[in-house]
Amino acid sequence: MTFSPTDVTSLRAALTGEVFERGDEGMAAAVAAQNTLVVHDPDIAVAVADEADVSTAVRFAAEHDLPVTVQATGHGAWRPVASGLIILTSSLNSVSVDENERIATIGAGARWSAVIDKAAPFGLAPITGSSPHVGAIGYTLGGGLGPLSRSHGFTADWVRGFRVVLADGSVAAATPAENPDLFWALRGGKGGLGIVTEMRLELVPLRTLYAGSLLFDTPNIETALRTWVDWTRTAPDTVTTSIALLSMPPIDEVPELLRGKFLLSMRFAYPGGPAEGARLLEPLRQAAPVYLDGVTEIPATAMGSIHADPDQPSPIWDLGLLLGHIDQDFVTELLASFGPDANSPFVATEIRHLGGATYRDVDGGSAVGGRTGAFTLTLIGVVPPLFERMPVVANAFLERVRRFISPETNINFSARVETPDHFAQAWPPETFERLAQVRATYDPEGLFAFGPAETVAQL
Numbered sequence: 308m309t310f311s312p313t314d315v316t317s318l319r320a321a322l323t324g325e326v327f328e329r330g331d332e333g334m335a336a337a338v339a340a341q342n343t344l345v346v347h348d349p350d351i352a353v354a355v356a357d358e359a360d361v362s363t364a365v366r367f368a369a370e371h372d373l374p375v376t377v378q379a380t381g382h383g384a385w386r387p388v389a390s391g392l393i394i395l396t397s398s399l400n401s402v403s404v405d406e407n408e409r410i411a412t413i414g415a416g417a418r419w420s421a422v423i424d425k426a427a428p429f430g431l432a433p434i435t436g437s438s439p440h441v442g443a444i445g446y447t448l449g450g451g452l453g454p455l456s457r458s459h460g461f462t463a464d465w466v467r468g469f470r471v472v473l474a475d476g477s478v479a480a481a482t483p484a485e486n487p488d489l490f491w492a493l494r495g496g497k498g499g500l501g502i503v504t505e506m507r508l509e510l511v512p513l514r515t516l517y518a519g520s521l522l523f524d525t526p527n528i529e530t531a532l533r534t535w536v537d538w539t540r541t542a543p544d545t546v547t548t549s550i551a552l553l554s555m556p557p558i559d560e561v562p563e564l565l566r567g568k569f570l571l572s573m574r575f576a577y578p579g580g581p582a583e584g585a586r587l588l589e590p591l592r593q594a595a596p597v598y599l600d601g602v603t604e605i606p607a608t609a610m611g612s613i614h615a616d617p618d619q620p621s622p623i624w625d626l627g628l629l630l631g632h633i634d635q636d637f638v639t640e641l642l643a644s645f646g647p648d649a650n651s652p653f654v655a656t657e658i659r660h661l662g663g664a665t666y667r668d669v670d671g672g673s674a675v676g677g678r679t680g681a682f683t684l685t686l687i688g689v690v691p692p693l694f695e696r697m698p699v700v701a702n703a704f705l706e707r708v709r710r711f712i713s714p715e716t717n718i719n720f721s722a723r724v725e726t727p728d729h730f731a732q733a734w735p736p737e738t739f740e741r742l743a744q745v746r747a748t749y750d751p752e753g754l755f756a757f758g759p760a761e762t763v764a765q766l
Contacts, residue, residue: 310371315351321363324356324398338393340384342623347388349376354395358470358478358504361394365502365754366476368392374756377502379416380442381620383449385723391756394502404429409510410467413443415503422508423608431510432607434459437614444506449497449719450675452683454518454576454613457547457663463494464669465509471501474750478504483671492745495675495734497718499746499757517584518576518613519602525647527595528552528571533638534594535573544663546587549574549614551657552645564599569647574613575602624688624697627720628705629680629713633658637711644704645686652693652700659683674742676734677717685720730758 319326327334329350337354338347350373353364368375374391378384379399396415402422403412406429411422420439426432436446436453451462459465468482471489479501481490492500523531535550542548550573557567573591577584581604588602605612630637643649645656661680668678688697705712718724718733731739746757 310350310367310373314367314371318351318353318363318367322353322356322360324360325354327352327354337395338378338388339620340378340381341620342381342384343620344622344624345384345387347378347384347393349388349391349393351391352393352395354398356398358399358472361396361472361502361504362476362478364392364394365472365474369474369476369752369754375502375754376756377415377445377498379445380418380440382438382441383445396502396504399504404431404510406431409512411508411510413506413508415442415444415505417443419443419446420611423610426510427514427606427608429510430512430514432513432610433508433510434462434465435610436462437611438616438618439611440616440618443508444503446719447506447508448493448495448503450495450677450717451719452659452661452665452677452717454574454610455516455547455578456659456661456665457542458545458576458578459511460664460667460669461495461673461675462508463673463675464664465511466494466506467509468507469493469503470505471503473501474752474754487671488745489749491672492674492742494669494673495718495738496742496745497733497757499742499753499755500749501755511578513578513607515604515606516576516578516610517581517588517602517604518610519574519600519605520613520615521573521575521591521597521602522565522599523571523573523595524598525569527598528569528647529638529642530595531571531573531591532642533635535591536633536635536638538590538594539633539660542660543587545577545579547576547660547663548591549657549659551655552641554651554654556654570598576613580604621689622691622694624694625686625722626697626701627683627685627716627722629661629677629716629720630658630682630684630711631679631713632681633711637708640704640707644700644707652690652696653686653688654690655685655687657683657685657687659685674734674738675717676738677713677715677720679715679735680713680717683717683720685722724759726759 379396399414400416401414402425419435645651
C-alpha cells in the first residue's frame with residue numbers, strides 16, 4: 308500500500324474528477340457519511356465525474372494495493388474507512404426514463420427522489436425504499452424493502468441490468484444474458500463484486516396510492532399495537548404496513564402537536580383506490596382512538612411521506628434484524644423494553660411487516676437475503692449521551708425474544724456488521740457460499756473491501 312506524490316499527480320492528470328489525499332482541505336466534507344459517528348479517513352478519495360474516472364481510480368488502486376470502497380450518498384456507511392481509496396459517485400446522478408419500455412436508467416449517485424420525479428410525468432413509479440433521500444443503487448444492491456414490499460417485493464426484483472467496473476478497471480454489463488452470475492449476485496449481494504455505475508430498473512404504473520400514517524397517543528398505544536399484530540396474520544398481500552414506537556423530542560423543530568410526546572406510528576400503503584384502501588384500513592382505524600390520521604390518497608411522488616424519515620446527517624446508533632414471527636407475548640416484551648414507561652434510550656423502535664411478494668424469488672433467482680423473514684426490527688438511537696446504554700438495553704431485549712428472531716437477516720437491515728458470523732447471517736448459507744464464489748471470480752484479489760474487517764481479506 309504505497310504511492311508517491313508523483314503517482315498522485317499522475318492520477319489527477321488522468322481524471323476529470325477531483326482527488327483528495329489525507330489531510331487535504333475538502334477531504335472530510337467529500338467523504339462525510341449520513342451517520343456522523345462514521346468518520347472516514349482514507350489515504351485517497353476520488354470524486355469521479357464519469358465512468359472512465361471510476362475505471363482509472365480502480366486501476367490506480369489495484370496498482371498500489373489500495374483496498375477500494377465506494378460511497379454515493381453516504382447512507383450505507385456503517386464503519387469508518389481508515390485506509391485505502393474511496394470512490395465517491397455522487398456526481399454520477401443522471402436519471403432517464405423510457406416510458407414505452409417502463410425502464411429507468413439510473414446513475415450510481417442518483418437518489419430515489421430524482422427517479423421518482425423523472426418517472427411521475429408518465430404515470431410510473433419505482434419500487435423504492437422508505438426515504439427518497441437515499442441513493443438508489445446502494446440501497447437496491449442489498450435487496451431493498453420499502454413501503455410497497457408486500458405488494459411488489461424487493462426493489463432488486465425489478466432490476467433488469469447493471470453496468471459495472473470490475474477489479475481490472477474494465478466495464479461489464481450484467482444482465483440475465485450477459486454475465487448472468489454477476490447479475491444474480493448484484494441483486495442482493497451488496498458489495499465485493501465491482502462498482503456499479505448504472506442500473507436499469509423496471510417501473511410500475513402508479514399515479515396514486517392510499518397511504519400514510521395513523522398516530523396513536525400514549526394511552527392507546529398498547530391496544531392499537533396488539534390489534535395490528537393480530538391483523539397482520541390475515542393481512543392481504545396488497546397492503547404493506549409497519550409500526551414505530553416514537554419518542555418525540557421536546558424541541559422546536561418538532562411540530563407542536565407531536566413535541567415531547569410518545570407515540571405509535573402505524574404506517575399503511577395500498578397501491579390502489581381510496582375506497583378499497585379505506586375498507587382495508589378500517590380494522591386498524593377502529594383499533595383505538597387515533598390521535599392524528601394521515602392516511603389518504605396521495606400521489607406516488609409523496610411516497611416518502613409514509614415513513615417521513617429524517618434526511619439530515621446525525622449521530623446514529625442502530626441495530627437491525629429480521630423476525631420469524633411475532634405474537635402477543637412479543638408485544639409484551641417490546642413494550643416492557645421500549646414502550647412509554649420503559650425509559651428507553653432509543654428514539655424509534657420500528658417493525659415492518661414482510662411477506663407477500665417478499666417471500667417469492669424472481670425468475671432465475673437472486674442473491675437477496677431475508678426472504679424467509681416475516682418482520683424487520685430496527686432500533687434507532689440519536690442521543691450520544693445515551694449510546695452507552697443502547698447495546699445493554701438492546702441485548703437484554705434480544706435475549707428475552709430470541710425465539711422470535713429469524714436465523715437469516717438482510718444486509719441492508721443488519722446495521723453494524725461486526726463479525727464474520729453476523730455477516731454470513733445476511734443470506735441463506737447456500738447463497739452466501741455462491742456469493743463468495745462469484746466474488747472470487749470477479750475480484751480474485753479482494754480489491755473491493757466488503758464485510759467486517761476480519762473477513763475482507765477472504766472476499
